[in-house]
Amino acid sequence: MKRRACIVVASEMTIRAFLTRHIAAMREHYDVTLVVNSPTPSLAQDLGGTVAVRAVPINRTVSPFKDLRCLFALVRLMRAERFDLVQSMTPKAGLLAMIAARLARVPVRVHTFTGQVWATRTGLQRVGLRLLDRMVAGAATFTLADSASQREFLASQGVAPASKVAVLGHGSVSGVDAARFRPDPALRRSVRESLGIAHTDTVLLFVGRLHRDKGVLDLARGFARLADQRPDLRLLMVGPDEQQLSAGMRELCGRHQNRLHFRDYTHVPEHYMVASDILCLPSYREGFGSVIIEAAAAGLPAVASRIYGIVDAVADGATGLLHEPGDVDGLVNQLQRLVADAELRLSLGVAARARAARDFSPNDLTAAVLGVYAGLLDGVRPPASIEAPLHGLGGSEPVGGGWYPRHGKRLLDFAAAGAGLVLLLPVMLAVALLIRCSLGAPVLFRQTRPGLHGVPFTLVKFRSMADRYDMGGGLLPDRERLTAVGRLLRQASLDELPGLWNVLTGDMSLVGPRPLLMQYLDLYTPRQARRHDVRPGITGLAQVNGRNKLSWSKRFELDVEYVERCSLPLDLGILARTAWAVISRRGIAQPGRATVDYFQGNVADHG
Structure with a gap:
């Protein structure tokens, strides 16, 4: 008989972006129930049709009355279903799910930390938000961090003892699908044409929520300075404008705002990655920075902040270049190095793709987290770093x-x-x-x-x-x-x-x-x-x-x-x-030529 597992998230987007492979593997060993706020009718079918989906109103914003109702609903569900394991992700879902699972006496309760909102806050707001994360860790039987540096941060801030936090492999929640995120010259040309970007232009890319904590205003300031020197430079911003910052970014770019492109949330970020040259993430706080390894798999080097989470995703000087958070001069200097040196850009991009394939295999991470579940259910606490055997592309x-x-x-x-x-x-x-x-x-x-x-x-x-x-x-x-x-x-x-x-x-x-x-x-x-x-x-x-x-x-x-x-x-x-x-002396050269022809791609095959 299969054990019963429950995954709790606030947004269906989290499931579709990070957990589909994870859930598919879990179905072989567990009866899986997904708890999500306002799921679409097709979610269960899209995940293979063998998972149960329950709608529970988990709101991202704080509302004491609504949150209490949600907590009671989760406790009732967990007691009725008698789950052996509850896994949560994202802050609000984690707080409610871990407390509910503890009240319902679920034996194994696991929360995954993917970044701390309070890392950039000060005063009472920081103290209060950090306390909520401590409550999550306290109610959980074990926690996972999506990077080694985040694990150290959590321990140093007293959120959870180091013995109660582990990291899967080299970090990340779900790894990167190197078959989906890969260089594609034909797609690159097509996307650039749709954006009105010339094939000779150099494109800086940001993918994520347009939020002050993501450093997007710093990026606009840096782009404006570089654009003064480089008429071929473009900035492509892909993601929802949560704080209505696009107008301010245009103003910061001044006379170069016609070279600033905005696109809303997309289900195909890889399209914009293959059309770009450098990923930019000048963030003030971050989890692991999954967008970095996705772009890396597409062959893009990154210029990003030297903060916890990102330092695990970028090998400084090998797969990208780091700068101090909030340092616009440092951001401009690192971007200038890559914009001016196409050979360095290519070298870092190639190394980034190789590392993404080698260190962030989705299958390896899935195997590792299933090992964590099995061990905890058998009463075995995992080590600080959990590895899985290499195989496939990542081997x-x-x-x-x-x-x-x-x-x-x-x-x-x-x-x-x-x-x-x-x-x-x-x-x-x-x-x-x-x-x-x-x-x-x-x-x-x-x-x-x-x-x-x-x-x-x-x-x-x-x-x-x-x-x-x-x-x-x-x-x-x-x-x-x-x-x-x-x-x-x-x-x-x-x-x-x-x-x-x-x-x-x-x-x-x-x-x-x-x-x-x-x-x-x-x-x-x-x-x-x-x-x-x-x-x-x-x-x-x-x-x-x-x-x-x-x-x-x-x-x-x-x-x-x-x-x-x-x-x-x-x-x-x-x-x-x-x-x-x-x-x-057979086959020294092609007939009639002293040397072999250059490879031009798979459209024209010179033989």
Whole structure:
């Protein structure tokens, strides 16, 4: 017989935005009842039709008489249904649900903290609101915080002892769906056209409630200063105007207000994310900042306040840039860095997407919270940080799994690369000397390429092209810069030898999809993007099946096939066939070209 669980929230929006996957997983183990204020008739059906939905008037505003009626209604419901577990989220629902569940003697009562309204308040208002959160924590048998820094804040403010608060994985309530939030060039063009934004413009994005605590007035001031210098800059504000701030923001933007765009609440925030370049969240208080990892999954770096919650969502200097809350100068400086440096913007965006996929898997968070419930029902208090096994897109290993992809492949790479660097050192010195005499310095070619999960690394190869420029000062096409010595090195694959260092350091593998250019990341289909589920390789399945003679679509299909079939016999076979391909000089270039064509996306496939 299934145990009985109840989830209490004030708004249906909370369920649809954060809890649908959570509820779907719970249905396998519990009879689930949802308690929500004014649910729509389709809610139960939209969630699979196997949950019960009860309407209870949980108002966000404080009204003692109405709140008391709501409390009594919850107590009656919980006593009648004899729930084993009650989970609440958001402040008002948490206060009423936890007190009601305690009065109804529900054995397990869990509340999730997602930010504190009182963090920006002062005086008696702060004291009173903090007391309400203490009452929530006191009535609950256990609590969850959506970030490690919020857990520390709650403990430091005396809301709940650290032993009574845990964090799921790296934080967040529900993680991020990397299949939904992802770069989409076609959608980017379409949304920009609908907004009247040119494809060359740089778009700053804010997603959330237009509220003073969100720092939106600071953002308007900062945008006005940047817009004086950058005529291509736009600011896109997406979310309900709760405090009627849009007029004030327009006034702050002055003569640049025509470059300020407002859109109300949306069910498809990903549309605006893929159309933008930088996410801005200069907030004064925040929970985890889920919008940050959603935008990160879409490839956007963030510029945000250095406050609890956000510091868990943004890896400062790696996936975004932080500034002090209320510091407009700091906000402008960080935005200026990203607006002026497209390469930095791309690098942080790629790392942000990789981290979102790796650390914030919805399946992992769902598994972790179900583990919390099971433990509490069995009388086991969870640890401070609750992890779940990695799998799928968020994992760090190939889809095939097993001992070899997880451990053996890296051991083979390390041993073979180390031995290869020692044995081939005389050859590498001779090649370096040849390049120095024919092409001059530098001998090595270095370039940033996407590695495992798209995380950037520096690829090292022997240089094979001369620096030759046209009359306008631009580099000539590759085919005109490829020298006779460079062509010889490529035909013999000697230009790849320094890549053994990349293998030794763990940025690459001996076998895997070739590391391509950073700008290709936004052009892949979701299936093609799976080529980054493994480390890139010096050689791969595509290299032994035609190398550069293959069309892009065929190369990517072979890359994904490798990800799905990764094994020791396959790797050894590819290495053997690579040696033969080099000796026979098959597939060095596309017919009639000195180098391979650039990938232009999936509309035009150059073969």
